[in-house]
Amino acid sequence: MKRLPRGSSIFAAMALCLCVVVNLRLFAEPSRPELTQPLARSKESPLVFARDIQPLFKAHCYRCHGADEQRAGYRLDQKDAAFRGGESGEAAIVRGDADNSPLIQYIRGDDPDFVMPPEGDRLTEAEVKRIVRWVDEGARWDE
Numbered sequence: 001m002k003r004l005p006r007g008s009s010i011f012a013a014m015a016l017c018l019c020v021v022v023n024l025r026l027f028a029e030p031s032r033p034e035l036t037q038p039l040a041r042s043k044e045s046p047l048v049f050a051r052d053i054q055p056l057f058k059a060h061c062y063r064c065h066g067a068d069e070q071r072a073g074y075r076l077d078q079k080d081a082a083f084r085g086g087e088s089g090e091a092a093i094v095r096g097d098a099d100n101s102p103l104i105q106y107i108r109g110d111d112p113d114f115v116m117p118p119e120g121d122r123l124t125e126a127e128v129k130r131i132v133r134w135v136d137e138g139a140r141w142d143e
């Protein structure tokens with residue numbers, strides 16, 4: 001068998017070492033979890049009020065609960081008032097608890113006699129789900 005020149009085996013050894021080191025670094029420390037679960041993370045990112053929620057209120061609710069008109073003394077275009085509720089005296093949105101938030105019960109239509117909006121286009125199932133998720137995430141109201 002023909003012997004390789006001396007220098008090449010040292011090279012081979014060095015390359016091997018480098019490979020081992022690089023591999024150890026790659027597999028030993030999951031220091032960048034976004035590399036291992038990119039989909040899960042982007043799905044979990046919290047909803048943003050101004051982008052994901054406010055447009056729905058604008059399209060379906062402001063007509064009766066906005067700057068011009070406040071049916072039942074309720075307005076949804078101002079943060080404090082939106083949480084406080086209207087004439088019923090009940091808080092309309094309970095942070096972190098969609099099931100106990102009257103606003104959610106109304107848009108979901110839990111009680112067929114008290115559905116919001118009472119006329120005009122209802123929210124789609126996906127839109128209702130999005131608002132439910134937003135409330136359960138803590139109803140962060142960043143405009």
Ligand code: HEC
Binds near residue numbers: 063074087
């Ligand atoms: C066409 C007008 C109209 C639209 C549009 C409308 N509402 Fe209402 N809303 C009312 C009326 C009228 C009442 C009072 C009903 C009653 O007491 O029987 C009310 C009551 C409420 C209340 C209870 C307030 C309180 O504490 O007394 C909430 C919460 C509410 N609406 C949320 C919404 C949401 C959310 C939307 C949009 C998805 C919406 N409404 C769209 C007319 C409207």
